[in-house]
Each structure stands twice: as structure tokens, then as C-alpha cells.
Amino acid sequence: xxxILPTLGxxxxxxxxxxxxxxxxxxxxxxxxxxxxxxx
Amino acid sequence: MPAEKHGTFGYWHDSVFLVSLGLYLLxxxxxxxxxxxxxxxxxxHLNDSLTVPVALxxxxxxxxxxxxRPDDQPPRWWEIGCHLAVWCxxxxxxxxxxxxxxxxxxxxxxxxxxxxIVAWLLWxxxxxxxxxQARKTGPLPDGLSKA
Numbered sequence: 001x002x003x004i005l006p007t008l009g010x011x012x013x014x015x016x017x018x019x020x021x022x023x024x025x026x027x028x029x030x031x032x033x034x035x036x037x038x039x040x
Numbered sequence: 041m042p043a044e045k046h047g048t049f050g051y052w053h054d055s056v057f058l059v060s061l062g063l064y065l066l067x068x069x070x071x072x073x074x075x076x077x078x079x080x081x082x083x084x085h086l087n088d089s090l091t092v093p094v095a096l097x098x099x100x101x102x103x104x105x106x107x108x109r110p111d112d113q114p115p116r117w118w119e120i121g122c123h124l125a126v127w128c129x130x131x132x133x134x135x136x137x138x139x140x141x142x143x144x145x146x147x148x149x150x151x152x153x154x155x156x157i158v159a160w161l162l163w164x165x166x167x168x169x170x171x172x173q174a175r176k177t178g179p180l181p182d183g184l185s186k187a
Contacts, residue, residue: 021108028102029126036095037135037142040087 047112049163051101056162060093088148089155091131096123096159114163120156127152 051057064087071082096115103109128149135142161168 021106024106025103025108029099032095032099033127033130037131037139 045112046110047114048166049097049100049112049114051097051104051112054097054163056093056159057097060090060159064090064094084143084145084148085151088151089158091127091152092120092124092156093159093162095127096120099123114167115160117160120160124152124156 067082067086075082096119100109100115100119104112131142132144132146132149136144
């Protein structure tokens with residue numbers, strides 16, 4: 001069993017999902033800002 | 041994106057977004073090419089003032105897709121404010137200073153802020169209208185009666 005898996009179901013999983021979504025949002029923002037800076 | 045819609049905001053088919061995008065394209069394709077001299081308004085401030093109404097719905101749509109945005113309400117003041125802070129930093133300091141791309145004119149930040157305020161007023165027009173209507177028809181303060 002991978003040690004991280006049991007935490008994914010509980011509160012730890014919720015925080016992990018939130019952190020992943022925030023990371024995805026920041027990645028999107030960085031990429032989109034770069035596109036705007038160079039293309040517009 | 042969740043199947044259910046929780047709000048009235050249309051993102052890519054929002055009227056404020058579409059009109060602003062139309063203005064941006066009009067300026068880019070038809071106005072700027074025929075200008076013989078540099079125009080601070082058409083070459084700078086107009087695009088900056090359109091940043092919030094054109095860019096923000098795209099960003100918010102992505103946040104909705106990944107589940108970070110819980111509903112489809114029109115952009116809130118703090119969503120506009122947070123993005124404005126990032127964009128002012130990125131486009132007016134990081135871009136010109138670090139990436140050597142773009143111009144760091146302080147007036148551009150004011151243009152972005154002005155565009156953001158106008159966009160917020162338009163996006164929140166239903167809520168603002170309701171607020172004014174409630175003030176008009178709501179209970180009057182103690183000691184006063186309707187004429």
C-alpha cells in the first residue's frame with residue numbers, strides 16, 4: 001500500500017486536492033500571462 | 041466543468057466579455073494599423089483597460105473547470121482585485137524588468153484598474169439595480185413617512 005493513499009479519503013485528501021487545484025490555477029495563470037505578454 | 045450551472049455568468053458568451061473582445065480586435069486589426077503616429081490611447085491605455093473584461097472570464101472559466109470556483113456567479117470584487125494585483129505586477133514590472141517585454145507605465149495600472157471597475161459595475165448591474173430598488177422601496181428610517 002502506498003502510504004499517501006489512506007490520506008486521500010479524509011481531510012488530508014481534501015487539502016491535497018485543494019493544493020493541486022491551486023497549483024493548476026497558478027500554472028494556468030503563468031502560462032496565460034506569458035501568452036498575453038508575448039502575443040497581445 | 042460541473043454539469044449543473046450555479047449562477048448567471050456566461051464566461052465566454054458573457055456580453056461584457058464579447059463586446060470588450062470585439063473592441064480589442066477592432067483596435068488591433070483596424071484602428072492601430074491605420075494610425076501614422078503613436079497614440080497613447082490606442083497603442084496602450086485602451087488595451088490595458090480591456091484586460092479585466094477580456095482576460096478574467098477566461099481565467100475564471102478555467103478555475104470553474106478544475107473545481108476551484110464553486111459557482112457561476114458574475115466576477116466578485118475580490119476576484120477582480122486579486123487578478124489585477126497579479127497582472128499589474130506581471131505586466132508592468134516583471135515583464136519589462138525581467139523579461140524585457142512590454143512597457144512599465146504607471147498610467148497603465150490606472151487604466152487596468154478603471155477597466156476593472158467599469159467591468160465590475162457591468163457584471164454586477166443586476167445586483168446593484170436590486171440594491172437601489174430595495175433602498176427605494178424598503179422601510180424608511182424611524183420618524184419619517186412616505187410623502
